[in-house]
Amino acid sequence: MKKILIPDPPVPALEVRDVTKNYGEVQALAGITLSIPRGELFGLLGPNGAGKSTLINIVTGLVRRSSGEVKVFGFDVERDYRASRSLVGAVPQELVYDHFFTVRQTLKIQSGYYGLTRNDVWMEELLERLKLKEHEHQTIRELSGGMKRRLLVAKAMVHRPAILILDEPTAGVDVALRRSLWDLVRQVHAEGTTVVLTTHYLDEAEELCERVGIIDHGVFVALDRKERLMQQIHNRRVTLDFGAKVEGLPEELARLGGTLSEDGLRATLLVDRSDGSLQRLVEALGRGNLPLMDFQVAGAGLEDVFLELTADSAKPDERRPAAEALR
Amino acid sequence: MSFPEVPSLLPVPFRTLLYREVHRFFIVINQTLLAPVISALLYLFIFGFSLGDRFGSFHGYNYLLFLVPGLVMMGLVNNSFQNPSSSLMISKFEGNIVDILMAPIGHGEIILGYMLGGMFRGLLVGTCILVVSCLFAIPPFSHPFYLVAVALLSSGLFSLLGIVAGIWAEKFDDLAMFPTFIITPLTYLGGVFYSISILPPLWRTVSLLNPLLYMINALRFGFLGVSDVNPGWSLAALAILDAALFGICLTMLRTGYRLRK
Numbered sequence A: 001m002k003k004i005l006i007p008d009p010p011v012p013a014l015e016v017r018d019v020t021k022n023y024g025e026v027q028a029l030a031g032i033t034l035s036i037p038r039g040e041l042f043g044l045l046g047p048n049g050a051g052k053s054t055l056i057n058i059v060t061g062l063v064r065r066s067s068g069e070v071k072v073f074g075f076d077v078e079r080d081y082r083a084s085r086s087l088v089g090a091v092p093q094e095l096v097y098d099h100f101f102t103v104r105q106t107l108k109i110q111s112g113y114y115g116l117t118r119n120d121v122w123m124e125e126l127l128e129r130l131k132l133k134e135h136e137h138q139t140i141r142e143l144s145g146g147m148k149r150r151l152l153v154a155k156a157m158v159h160r161p162a163i164l165i166l167d168e169p170t171a172g173v174d175v176a177l178r179r180s181l182w183d184l185v186r187q188v189h190a191e192g193t194t195v196v197l198t199t200h201y202l203d204e205a206e207e208l209c210e211r212v213g214i215i216d217h218g219v220f221v222a223l224d225r226k227e228r229l230m231q232q233i234h235n236r237r238v239t240l241d242f243g244a245k246v247e248g249l250p251e252e253l254a255r256l257g258g259t260l261s262e263d264g265l266r267a268t269l270l271v272d273r274s275d276g277s278l279q280r281l282v283e284a285l286g287r288g289n290l291p292l293m294d295f296q297v298a299g300a301g302l303e304d305v306f307l308e309l310t311a312d313s314a315k316p317d318e319r320r321p322a323a324e325a326l327r
Numbered sequence B: 001m002s003f004p005e006v007p008s009l010l011p012v013p014f015r016t017l018l019y020r021e022v023h024r025f026f027i028v029i030n031q032t033l034l035a036p037v038i039s040a041l042l043y044l045f046i047f048g049f050s051l052g053d054r055f056g057s058f059h060g061y062n063y064l065l066f067l068v069p070g071l072v073m074m075g076l077v078n079n080s081f082q083n084p085s086s087s088l089m090i091s092k093f094e095g096n097i098v099d100i101l102m103a104p105i106g107h108g109e110i111i112l113g114y115m116l117g118g119m120f121r122g123l124l125v126g127t128c129i130l131v132v133s134c135l136f137a138i139p140p141f142s143h144p145f146y147l148v149a150v151a152l153l154s155s156g157l158f159s160l161l162g163i164v165a166g167i168w169a170e171k172f173d174d175l176a177m178f179p180t181f182i183i184t185p186l187t188y189l190g191g192v193f194y195s196i197s198i199l200p201p202l203w204r205t206v207s208l209l210n211p212l213l214y215m216i217n218a219l220r221f222g223f224l225g226v227s228d229v230n231p232g233w234s235l236a237a238l239a240i241l242d243a244a245l246f247g248i249c250l251t252m253l254r255t256g257y258r259l260r261k
């Protein structure tokens, strides 16, 4: 196969412009515009059914857009599909396998689909990195769920893609594997690969991603650097722990929305950091003679951003995976 | 794995897909090769040996020899159809079709990969049936080049049909319709077991609408030098059908019909 040369002028790794997608009556994407520069680690978030997989599948070629433009390193995903696909490596959301083959054969065949015949050195490294070396001669049926997941990641990387797209790679994997997948993502990112990651675990996005887009009902409700998104949330959760039982909060604390626990040992408040409330809280604490023992301020996490921005759309049961993820 | 590492002009993705298709049916060789050969053997035994004497001769050949080309064609078309259609259906069902859909493989390469995989299986089964029948009677191989051309075009045609069916089918049940309602009746009524000269005029005319009739007779012409229909026209029609079906497959892949949502 021809070697695909990535164009030199700084075209973005992924360029999505005004993309819509209708599945019959259902509008999955209602006008998505997104540009991901080379080397970025981008997090695509959103509640179930928001349209994340649809967007990813349009990039990989599994789904055809209804309108708009999608380019991978400047190559249109439909017109220049061979060039664009050879630059993309993707782990689909569903766990799918070809049961006729062993781990090694799977990687060998995958290499062949990408036009590579002499790929043994890299395949060897992938097997090592993903801890599949000892299972290389097993058929896929004989692998555990986590091993299958790792095999999918290895498959996606077999042709050293310039952009790696992971659609919920850590769904249903144990803590150790999750950490090792994070390490792998960080490693390939450090090596210069552009990474797009979809996840329902907001701590994962907070930990890994530089920039985050939150999709809801097929449009971006947020698209910014992670820190800036978190700054936009003004509320701070303040917890006060007392060394002795307190009988009722001072008036000023109550006015700031403070509530006292039943045992009188803890007070919690939600304080807006932008209107001087925090200042008033500290002054009130200085004046009052409360038996203060501990004082915590919790900043807003990505989860708060997520919940606030998608609040009216996500039904409670659909929101739970995201909310639980931080626990 | 014995994946061919030899330098080659053929594109690697195509060779890989072809390798996969062939490997797939070799894993279940009993089902894919042995079963059709045994059933052909049974036909030969029952019709050729046991009942054959009562049928007399067709076109000057004894019934056993008359039967062989039809049985070879039957194995050929069934297996050429089976390989791509079931491969595609299983891949869609298990979801691993995405491997091919996400890879930078050209549409023509995909079709040729599945097509040649199916042809290989069909021709292998056909050859095995022929070899086994030679134990009973050796045909004269009257027109060997014509014979090879017909075998290639026929297996190609049914492989392509298998691709169309495999893409179109949404359940295994959809797929089962093809052998049951189309391929088997057309082969049986296409003169595997008889010459249409024995049919009443009306049925003879109706039979002429059956494409399998031309294919079976063309193969018989290659083996025995006799045919109910014009062998030149049969070959030309076969080539045209192959080209048309290839075009249909190409259009299906280009538009993403039932493969890309």
Ligand SMILES: Nc1ncnc2c1ncn2[C@@H]1O[C@H](COP(=O)(O)OP(=O)(O)OP(=O)(O)O)[C@@H](O)[C@H]1O
Pocket (backbone or CB within 6 Å): A023, A026, A027, A028, A046, A047, A048, A049, A050, A051, A052, A053, A054, A055, A093, B261
């Ligand atoms: N093949 C399809 N046919 C019809 N509708 C579809 C199809 N695929 C997705 N949809 C619809 O499109 C919308 C977006 O789905 P999509 O899979 O992109 O969501 P998602 O953000 O990936 O969700 P999740 O977090 O659950 O994976 C949903 O309403 C879904 O029902």
Ligand SMILES: [Mg+2]
Pocket (backbone or CB within 6 Å): A052, A053, A054, A093, A167
């Ligand atoms: Mg999804």
